[in-house]
Amino acid sequence: MSTAPQTDGGADEQFVDLLAGHLDRHARRTPGRKKAAAQSADPALLAAVVTELRAETTWASGPPPALRDSILSRVRAHAAEQRVVEQRVVEQRVAEPASEPLTAPEPAPEPLSASEPLSAPGAVSAPVPPTGGPATTVPAPEPGPRWWHPAQWRPRMGRLTWALPAAALGAAVFTAGVLAVDRMLDPQPRADVYVAAGTDLAPEARGTVSVVDTRSGASVVLEPVGLPAAAPGSYYAAWLKGPRGTVPIGSFHERRSGVPIELWSGVDIADYTTFSVTLQTEGAPPTPSGLVVMTAVLNP
Amino acid sequence: MLVRFRAGDADALGEVYDRYSRSVWAVAMTVTRADHLAQEALQETFIRAWNSASAYDPERDLGPWLLTIARYTALDLIRRELRPTRGGHEAEQDAVVEAPDLDVAWLSWKVQEALRQLADHEREIIRLSFFDDLTHAQIAQRLELPLGTVKSRSHRAHRRLAELLAHVRDPPQSGDDANQTGTGGRTTIGKAGSEGRSDG
Numbered sequence A: 001m002s003t004a005p006q007t008d009g010g011a012d013e014q015f016v017d018l019l020a021g022h023l024d025r026h027a028r029r030t031p032g033r034k035k036a037a038a039q040s041a042d043p044a045l046l047a048a049v050v051t052e053l054r055a056e057t058t059w060a061s062g063p064p065p066a067l068r069d070s071i072l073s074r075v076r077a078h079a080a081e082q083r084v085v086e087q088r089v090v091e092q093r094v095a096e097p098a099s100e101p102l103t104a105p106e107p108a109p110e111p112l113s114a115s116e117p118l119s120a121p122g123a124v125s126a127p128v129p130p131t132g133g134p135a136t137t138v139p140a141p142e143p144g145p146r147w148w149h150p151a152q153w154r155p156r157m158g159r160l161t162w163a164l165p166a167a168a169l170g171a172a173v174f175t176a177g178v179l180a181v182d183r184m185l186d187p188q189p190r191a192d193v194y195v196a197a198g199t200d201l202a203p204e205a206r207g208t209v210s211v212v213d214t215r216s217g218a219s220v221v222l223e224p225v226g227l228p229a230a231a232p233g234s235y236y237a238a239w240l241k242g243p244r245g246t247v248p249i250g251s252f253h254e255r256r257s258g259v260p261i262e263l264w265s266g267v268d269i270a271d272y273t274t275f276s277v278t279l280q281t282e283g284a285p286p287t288p289s290g291l292v293v294m295t296a297v298l299n300p
Numbered sequence B: 001m002l003v004r005f006r007a008g009d010a011d012a013l014g015e016v017y018d019r020y021s022r023s024v025w026a027v028a029m030t031v032t033r034a035d036h037l038a039q040e041a042l043q044e045t046f047i048r049a050w051n052s053a054s055a056y057d058p059e060r061d062l063g064p065w066l067l068t069i070a071r072y073t074a075l076d077l078i079r080r081e082l083r084p085t086r087g088g089h090e091a092e093q094d095a096v097v098e099a100p101d102l103d104v105a106w107l108s109w110k111v112q113e114a115l116r117q118l119a120d121h122e123r124e125i126i127r128l129s130f131f132d133d134l135t136h137a138q139i140a141q142r143l144e145l146p147l148g149t150v151k152s153r154s155h156r157a158h159r160r161l162a163e164l165l166a167h168v169r170d171p172p173q174s175g176d177d178a179n180q181t182g183t184g185g186r187t188t189i190g191k192a193g194s195e196g197r198s199d200g
Helices: A010-028 A033-038 A043-054 A066-103 A121-125 A150-185 B002-006 B010-032 B035-051 B062-082 B090-094 B102-117 B120-131 B136-143 B147-164 B190-195
Strands: A191-198 A206-214 A217-225 A234-242 A245-252 A261-265 A274-281 A292-297
Touching: A010 A033, A010 A043, A010 B120, A010 B147, A033 A043, A043 B102, A043 B120, A066 A150, A066 A191, A066 A206, A066 B010, A066 B035, A191 A274, A191 B035, A206 A292, A217 A234, A217 A245, A217 A274, A234 A261, A292 B035, B002 B010, B010 B035, B010 B062, B010 B102, B035 B062, B062 B102, B102 B147, B120 B136, B120 B147, B136 B147
Parallel strands: none
Antiparallel strands: A191 A206, A191 A292, A206 A217, A217 A261, A234 A245, A234 A274, A245 A261, A274 A292
């Protein structure tokens, strides 16, 4: 997985010498180093490497730490959804054969056989071939059904006596199992978590935006860090922005830091691409002031 | 870990993230040149990678495969930003983003991977020299080391870095199986040398 240094080949050795020498000359501020580089075999690449080493991106501290949790939470939520779907499919497949003995039409009246055991619970729940079976192939001791004879009824009643409660019990267990698994794996509506970043007006601010689609609308919970409290006479307003326009979803002052701010949206979040927080002035029109302090990209 | 990653294990994705997030971030920043777009590109890269993990060939190095996803994901975002919008989307209308040079993304990736493999003291001396723009004498003062030690360490660090970048001229391994978005224009790396950076 790592890119171990490999300097096979003369061309690579030459390039290594060339690049190492160029870096040395650059670090020593050797006069004429640019001219020397320009006369080398690959001047553009040498310059590009130096540019890269001088770039802030190269030495920046990397992505914001919150992104890792955001990615993994989304992936885990997706995986959990898949597991629930797969489990439901499996359970549905298991349940279908169990109901067959009850719904399948009764075969032709079977002659009573001394060798045929009375119906057992296991026999009821086990899948039964639709036709055929040892009992059906056993010849009747006497020709013609004698349905009025009580001896004909007893085994059939006995079989149904076992089958109905067992099937009902199986269905109840299955239903309870599905509900239990459903509640266990999906106890809460899934939250989509996005990372919010401060703008130049609040460069220290950062946080997460959790969006949960509930029956009463979309809950948008902002957990800001480093966002200063709004000064008296001002407040923060949160907005959703997208092709359909800009929608206000609530206001707050952040004078108690560390408390999640719950906002509500009456519009479908899927139609909006940007979450933003603006600094507003009390008494001013309730439209976005343009003083954006935090933003997050939604629905990437 | 790669086997678990290929099987869709979220924990394995976390390990892949820990290993490659910095390089993916460098590529995302290089391509998008905007922090919020880079964040989006990074998230999308790892989610796309996880979704496509079953297509990943464990016999091949994960890095170039991930790089391919990263740069095309970032390019997708750039294209989205360049797309004309309706409905008063002022931020997007104002965004002026040039399609970046693909080889710059490759170089960013290679440099990040190379720096990651250097010893801490080697990386530090290169940072002080190139990013902080200090002379050997200033570095010696900063690190409280003899000037000769700084010079020799600097030389060894440059040599080691050059060895790790020996294959930077080679085109990246094909990761076309991960590329579902098509390619953008591919220009020479010479452009990067004169471009400079505006990212912050």
